[in-house]
Amino acid sequence: MTSSLKNLIHDDIRYRKSYEVFLENTSEHQCMRDFIHGTLPGILTSVVDGKSHLNVIGVGSGAGEVDLEILSELRLRHPGVTVDYEVVEPNSKQLQNFKALVSQTPGLDHIKFTWNQMTASEFEEQWKVKKMTKKFDFIHMIQMLYYVKDPGAVISFFQSLLDNNGKLIIIHLSDNSGWAKMLQTFRDQLPITDMSMTATTKDIKSILDSKGVSYQSYELSNQLDITECFTEGNERGELLLDFVTQVRDFNKTASPELKAGVLEYLRHPDCSVESNGKVMINEDIGLIVVGQLT
Ligand SMILES: C[S@@+](CC[C@H](N)C(=O)[O-])C[C@H]1O[C@@H](n2cnc3c(N)ncnc32)[C@H](O)[C@@H]1O
Structure with missing residues (x-):
């Protein structure tokens, strides 16, 4: 690992800015909306199963755009259901944006939000210290x-919180995504070795298989436009490159060799396609649905 490189996740403000550019260049949230209005209603019907109240957790919710889309679908399909909603999000800027979004969105009076500015592991620790016994109907990790x-430990803890008919949904980069291949190729040179940054849905499924947990899985096809990353001095391109490599100020802090290697790989046909002057990286997403521990 190159020691001078800093992980983007540790800079709340730069992370949020990079993520905003990323969201503008990917069809990821559109792809999730298709899932939320297509496949999710069936899952929600089995979760609600006659209940008038649901306990829900969003883990790593970010600024909450996807969370509110899920809640709006739930409201539409099950209008009488009230919700206790725990948000687990360590990034203060993201959490602040989520709260602002809630205050600007009408029709959320049936939901009680609890804001937990902390990581998933800190939430687990606090849950255990307080000896909480509350169970949850729906949990997502998007x-x-x-x-x-340790994704396996995080999944096991949250799965242990599921109530009867409860469902845990994991959304993650699929193994055929060019982005994951790039991260795997440069893994030892990027400051990501203490995380699961290079894991794909294949790894998540292996973890579940090894624990004997059954699941359903779906593939969502998706692309990220990385054209701006190749224009020297383009601020949006630099922010996007930060998000793609998960390095803060990648352009300024990476060695010329690493920079050239990453940019060349991102343009390689294994990773992306070029058409009409655009470089589109494959960012296919996998969705995994897990039930209660048996
Ligand atoms: C790629 S964003 C996804 C945000 C949102 N779920 C979405 O799909 O738009 C990842 C989120 O995970 C949060 N995060 C990072 N480390 C975390 C951890 N250890 N536990 C919980 N959330 C974490 C980040 O702050 C960030 O908001």
Whole structure:
């Protein structure tokens, strides 16, 4: 690992800015909306199963755009259901944006939000110290397991919180994504070795298989436009490159060799396609649905 490189996740403000550019260049949230309005309603019906109240956790919710889309679908399909919603999010800027989004969104009076500015592991620790016994009907981990040391332990803890008919949903980069291949190729030179940044849905499924946990899985096809990363001095391109490599100020702090290697790999046909002057990286996403521990 190159010691001068800093992990993006440790800079709340730069992370949020990079993530905003990333969201503008990917169809990821559109792809999730398709899932939320297509496949999720069936899952929610089995979760609600006649209940008038649901306990829900969003783990690594970010600024909450996807969370509110899920809640709006739940409201539409099950109008009488009230919700206790625990948000677990360590980034103060993201949490602040989530709270602002809630205050600007009408029709959320049936939901009681509890804000936990902490990591998934800190939440687990606190839960155990307080000897909490509350159970949950629906828990999601959307694009966040990259940032934990031990995804298996995090999944096991949250799965143990599921009530009867409860469901845990994991959304994560699929193994055929060019982005994951790039991260795996440069793993030893990027400051990501203490996290699960290079894990894909294949790894998550192996963890579940090794624990004998059954699950359903779906593939969502998705692309990220990384064209701006190749324009020297383009601020948006630099922010996007930070997000793609998960390095803060990658352009300024990476060695010329590493920079050239990463940019060349990102343009390689194994990783991306070029058409009409755009470089589109494969960012396919996998969705895994896990039930209660048996
Ligand atoms: C790629 S963003 C995804 C945000 C949101 N779920 C979405 O899909 O838009 C990853 C989120 O995980 C959060 N995160 C990072 N480390 C975490 C941890 N150890 N536990 C919980 N969340 C974490 C980050 O702060 C960030 O908001």
